[in-house]
Amino acid sequence: xKKGIVLTIVLIVFLAAAGVLSVESYTAKPQFCGTKCxxxxxxxxxxxxxxxGKSGKVEVRCVDCHYAPGEKMTLHAKFKGLGQLFTYLSxxxxxxxxxxxxxDISCTTSKCHPADQFMDKKLKYxxxxxxxxxxxxxxxxxxxxxxxxxxxxxxxxxxxKHFEVPKEQCYICHFRKSDFNKGRGACxxxxxxxxxxxxxxxxxxxxxxxxxxxxxxxxEKAGVACQSCHYQMIRGETALMPRACKECHSDTAVLAKKxxxxxxxxxxxxxxxxQCADCHQPIVHKESDFIEAxxxxxxxxxxxxxxxxxxxxxxxxxxxxxxxxxxxxxxxTNCLGCHQKQEVLKGxxxxxxxxxxxxxxxxxxxxxxxxxxxxxxxxxxxFAKENHDRALALLDEFKDRLDPERVAAFxxxxxxxxxxxxxxxxxxxxxxxxxxxxLIDEAMNSIYAVLDELExxxxxxxxxxxxxx
Amino acid sequence: MSTNRTDDRREMLRVSGAAxxxxxxxxxxxxxxxxxxxxxxxxxxWVMIMDLRRCMGCRACTVACKAxxxxxxxxxxxxxxxxVTGKYPDTRRTTIPRRCNHxxxxxxxxxxxxxxxxxxxxxxxxxxxxxxxxxxxxxxxRGGATYKRPDGLILLDNDSCTGxxxxxxxxxxxxxxxxxxxxxxxxxxxHAIVKCxxxxxxxxxxxxxxxxxxxxxxxxxxxxxxxxxxxxARLAREFKLLENRDKTTMKPEAKTMPNIFYIDPDGVLAxxxxxxxxxxxEYRDIVE
Numbered sequence: 001x002k003k004g005i006v007l008t009i010v011l012i013v014f015l016a017a018a019g020v021l022s023v024e025s026y027t028a029k030p031q032f033c034g035t036k037c038x039x040x041x042x043x044x045x046x047x048x049x050x051x052x053g054k055s056g057k058v059e060v061r062c063v064d065c066h067y068a069p070g071e072k073m074t075l076h077a078k079f080k081g082l083g084q085l086f087t088y089l090s091x092x093x094x095x096x097x098x099x100x101x102x103x104d105i106s107c108t109t110s111k112c113h114p115a116d117q118f119m120d121k122k123l124k125y126x127x128x129x130x131x132x133x134x135x136x137x138x139x140x141x142x143x144x145x146x147x148x149x150x151x152x153x154x155x156x157x158x159x160x161k162h163f164e165v166p167k168e169q170c171y172i173c174h175f176r177k178s179d180f181n182k183g184r185g186a187c188x189x190x191x192x193x194x195x196x197x198x199x200x201x202x203x204x205x206x207x208x209x210x211x212x213x214x215x216x217x218x219x220e221k222a223g224v225a226c227q228s229c230h231y232q233m234i235r236g237e238t239a240l241m242p243r244a245c246k247e248c249h250s251d252t253a254v255l256a257k258k259x260x261x262x263x264x265x266x267x268x269x270x271x272x273x274x275q276c277a278d279c280h281q282p283i284v285h286k287e288s289d290f291i292e293a294x295x296x297x298x299x300x301x302x303x304x305x306x307x308x309x310x311x312x313x314x315x316x317x318x319x320x321x322x323x324x325x326x327x328x329x330x331x332x333t334n335c336l337g338c339h340q341k342q343e344v345l346k347g348x349x350x351x352x353x354x355x356x357x358x359x360x361x362x363x364x365x366x367x368x369x370x371x372x373x374x375x376x377x378x379x380x381x382x383f384a385k386e387n388h389d390r391a392l393a394l395l396d397e398f399k400d401r402l403d404p405e406r407v408a409a410f411x412x413x414x415x416x417x418x419x420x421x422x423x424x425x426x427x428x429x430x431x432x433x434x435x436x437x438x439l440i441d442e443a444m445n446s447i448y449a450v451l452d453e454l455e456x457x458x459x460x461x462x463x464x465x466x467x468x469x
Numbered sequence: 470m471s472t473n474r475t476d477d478r479r480e481m482l483r484v485s486g487a488a489x490x491x492x493x494x495x496x497x498x499x500x501x502x503x504x505x506x507x508x509x510x511x512x513x514x515w516v517m518i519m520d521l522r523r524c525m526g527c528r529a530c531t532v533a534c535k536a537x538x539x540x541x542x543x544x545x546x547x548x549x550x551x552x553v554t555g556k557y558p559d560t561r562r563t564t565i566p567r568r569c570n571h572x573x574x575x576x577x578x579x580x581x582x583x584x585x586x587x588x589x590x591x592x593x594x595x596x597x598x599x600x601x602x603x604x605x606x607x608x609x610x611r612g613g614a615t616y617k618r619p620d621g622l623i624l625l626d627n628d629s630c631t632g633x634x635x636x637x638x639x640x641x642x643x644x645x646x647x648x649x650x651x652x653x654x655x656x657x658x659x660h661a662i663v664k665c666x667x668x669x670x671x672x673x674x675x676x677x678x679x680x681x682x683x684x685x686x687x688x689x690x691x692x693x694x695x696x697x698x699x700x701x702a703r704l705a706r707e708f709k710l711l712e713n714r715d716k717t718t719m720k721p722e723a724k725t726m727p728n729i730f731y732i733d734p735d736g737v738l739a740x741x742x743x744x745x746x747x748x749x750x751e752y753r754d755i756v757e
Contacts, residue, residue, distance in 0.1 A: 322577045365656065376595075383597075437594050441579050441611065448609065 027078065033062040039088070043162065050162035060112075068103045101272055107150045126167065131190045147270040155275045171283040172276040176238040181226050185234075193217075229332070231290045236283035244279040294335035306335075308427030315435040318420065319442045326432040353430075370430065377429030380440045384421055384447070388414065391447050394454040401457070410450045417446030512602050512619040513693040515667060517681070518704050519566050520732045524688035526551065526564035530680035531754050534568075537668065537679035541650045546665040547680055548754040552741045563737040566689065567751070568680070569644040569665035570719060570727030571623050581610065583617050584725045586636040586645065590615045592629045592655070614655075615662070621728055622667050627651070632659025641723035643748030708732050 026032060030053075034044025047053040052060040067077050108115045118135055125131040139148055156164040178185035187193065197213045227233075245258050257263060268274035291313065295306050315325040328337065341354040355370040391414055399407050420443035429436030526549050534540065534547045547568035555561050574584035578594065587593055593613025600608040600619040608619040614630035617623050632653030637645045647660035654661070668678035676682070681691040692701035704710065710717045710730040716738065718727040731738055743751045 320577075320580050365658075434591070434594070437611075438579055441594065444609075445580070 024078070027081065028061060028063045030059070030062050046156065046160060047162040049160075050164070052162060064112075065102050065106045066100060068106055069109050102149075102151050104150050125165070130192075132192065133190070147266075149270075149272050151272050152269060167285070168282050169276060171234075171236075171285050172238055172280050175234045175283050175285060176280070180234065187226065229290075230287060231292070232288040234283065234285055235288065236281055238280045238283050240279055241281055247278070290332055290334050291329075294339075308423050309335075309431050310427075311423055312427040312429065312431035312435060315432050318423075318439060320445070321435065321438045321442050324432065324435040324438060326435070329432075373430045373433045377424070377433060377436055380437055381421070381425055381429065384417075384440050384443055387444065387447050387451060388417060388421065391450045391454065394458055395450065398454060398457050410453070413446045413450050417443040419443075420446075511695050512600060512608055512621075514621055514695045514728075515571070515672070516621075516692070516694045516701050516705075516728045516730060517568075517667075517678075518690040518701055518710065518730045518732060520688045520690065521563060521565065521737060522688075522732060522734065523686040524549070524564045524566055525686055527685065528754065529683045529685060530566060530689065533679040533683035534665075537671075539650070540663065541648055543753070544646050544648065544663055545752050545754050546663065548752055550741065550751065552737050554735070554737055554740055561735075563735070565731070565738070565741055566680075567642075567644075567719070568729065569623065569667075570642060570725065570729045571621055571665075571667060573621065573726035573728060574617070575724055575726060579611075581617060582726075584623060585639040585641070587613070587615055587617050587623060589635040589639045591633060591635065592631060595626075595629050618669075622669055622672075623664075624666055624669060625662055625664065626654075627661045628654040630662060631655045632661060634659075634662075636662060637749070641720055641725065641745070641748070643743070643751045646749055646752060704732065705730070 030044070030047065033040050034047070047062070049055060051057075052065075063077070107113050119139070120134060120136055123133045123135075125133045138153070153165045153169050154163045155169060156162060156166060173184070174189075175185050181187050193216050195215055195217060197215055198219075240258070245255055249255055264279075268279070269276075291310055295310065313326050313329050315323060315329070317323045336351070338353045338357045339351040340357050341352040343350055343352050353370075355367045358366040358369055391410075395407065395410050395414070402410075420439045424436045424439050424443075427436075429440075528549055530547050531545060531549060534545070538546065540546055547566065550565045550567055552563050552565060553560055554563065572584035574582045574587065576583055576585065576588045578588060583593075590613050593616050594611030595613040595616070596611070598610055598612045600610055602608065610617070610619050612626055612629070614627075615623065615625050615636050630653045632647070632655075634647065637647070645662055645664040648663035649660055651661040651663075653659040668676075668680075671678060677691050681689045690700055690704060692699040694702055694705060696702060708717070710732075714726070715721045716736065717730045717733065719729065719731070719738065719741075720727075
């Protein structure tokens with residue numbers, strides 16, 4: 001009898017242990033987190049796409065990171081999980097937790113990314129792998145009240161790849177309240193400043209001792225500001241977003257503390273709850289349109305000033321016309337490159353484009369180019385205008401003999417042609433002669449479509465009149 | 470035969486006006502605007518077929534071309550190259566006549582596709598021109614220092630040429646070179662460009678090009694591909710020249726869609742290659 005009781009107890013203990021272990025190992029599977037728990041759908045998919053997931057060498061389970069080492073297989077962890085389930089069931093919110101907590105130790109365990117191996121390792125970051133980077137410098141330098149954790153930068157969870165570093169995350173620290181190319185915004189912190197000649201024709205040529213070669217360094221020596229070529233590299237204020245605090249908090253006592261930078265950072269960043277972009281406006285670090293720099297002077301009074309001229313110079317595809325940028329645009333010559341001649345127009349000083357500017361960079365023969373271009377474009381515009389007017393006049397003459405639908409269609413065609421023609425007329429075709437002529441052809445195609453239908457009518461009318469005489 | 474005149478819209482209308490009215494284009498086009506476009510007659514599509522089975526390398530074409538034009542000494546518009554295939558003692562020499570391919574081109578300028586030489590020309594598009602098809606229909610196009618006529622010919626207009634040489638660089642076949650005896654029209658300090666024009670002056674009068682006329686073996690066959698009864702159309706169907714452009718045209722990897730086809734049953738064309746750097750040397754006819 002006694003034997004039987006002992007056996008039953010052993011069996012029960014064994015079964016209970018087996019049950020706990022199987023439940024334990026089942027709930028530690030990523031598939032349990034990702035597919036059984038439907039609010040984890042997005043993070044699960046991004047995990048699958050990342051190096052930690054199925055596309056990586058080793059599949060790292062959710063619990064490996066989301067629980068600290070030693071904690072992940074314990075009953076404590078499971079009770080935490082049950083706690084989360086309870087919060088979810090008792091709440092109406094679609095999303096229960098905004099941010100997760102991942103301890104640095106989870107990442108830096110000896111079998112994953114041991115600190116002694118990766119801290120000093122020189123890495124390349126970015127799409128083109130051109131930005132040099134080390135982890136150590138980032139762990140050493142921090143803003144007051146802020147600690148850097150792995151997840152401060154490796155924040156991607158709900159989109160793209162799990163743990164990926166978005167470049168906007170770098171910009172907020174590097175460019176917020178810093179001058180261009182100064183301090184932590186210095187270009188050479190991330191980019192290698194090239195020493196090769198800036199003149200394209202000298203890039204592959206044999207070096208000549210007597211010849212002065214222009215490089216980034218020689219420009220720096222001459223005191224040329226970086227901004228004169230790399231125009232407006234940083235855009236955005238990174239100010240606090242007006243409604244950011246209220247997204248999470250409603251207590252006025254809490255909201256009143258929002259200007260305490262040290263407290264805010266230690267609460268949100270050091271404790272790894274919020275991401276920079278949750279509170280700060282995003283910043284853009286990208287080469288901006290260099291033509292804008294020259295147009296800026298006029299823009300305060302004429303917001304859309306010189307837009308046609310710019311459209312011509314840039315030469316974007318228009319209708320059937322393929323992309324045809326001006327050759328000057330390709331070598332980054334902005335408006336001021338040609339518009340150098342000071343003149344006073346209606347009492348206002350203006351800068352006129354002059355053929356003299358061509359000679360400065362090219363040869364003496366280039367002086368006559370501008371006049372040639374002007375003459376050619378003017379002739380083309382005159383021809384197009386004449387035909388445009390003729391099309392309108394003919395339409396007016398024969399509109400009674402055509403049905404109203406066709407008249408409307410013709411009018412639309414003519415208006416379409418006029419649009420293309422306007423760019424050349426208002427933008428002055430010399431800004432891109434080739435593109436201007438192609439635009440006029442585009443306009444003429446619309447006008448000819450109308451003329452081809454109406455001119456035979458006019459011819460016929462002329463013939464009958466002649467017969468009558 | 471087609472005529473090619475620089476545009477004056479009124480003048481052109483005066484010439485073709487009567488024919489247009491007679492054709493009743495007016496009444497039909499007003500009634501059926503959409504079908505009128507479809508009825509527009511096509512321009513000819515000039516192609517030349519080089520029958521490599523027949524060419525025996527006599528160079529009569531080279532000489533005829535030299536005689537027809539003022540081709541400068543040392544420059545050629547058409548040459549005959551040769552390829553040796555096989556291994557000793559079983560070798561064979563094939564002669565390959567070459568000239569400007571008058572490529573169809575894949576790069577767009579407006580509604581037209583043009584080859585790279587036309588695309589790069591800084592003086593294209595230039596003056597307005599009108600092409601009149603054999604049926605009397607008009608097709609509008611643009612001239613330039615180098616330009617494409619609607620019948621597919623790539624032509625030169627020295628008057629507007631600045632002699633910049635961009636087209637020489639752009640041509641993947643080396644078919645263009647400077648005419649050292651002639652100055653460019655717009656910049657007299659530079660040389661004019663010389664290349665095959667498919668004997669456009671003869672063609673417009675209804676005469677075949679000089680090289681075709683003189684080819685004793687009948688290795689050069691010239692004609693209009695749009696005409697289904699023509700010799701070229703028949704050969705194109707028989708040898709599937711259009712379908713197998715990869716094997717029947719020179720340097721298909723340049724993707725310029727040449728209009729010079731080769732009947733090449735032994736696949737010799739694939740063995741013929743030249744270095745991009747020395748492409749201009751390929752247009753020197755040196756008898757080995």
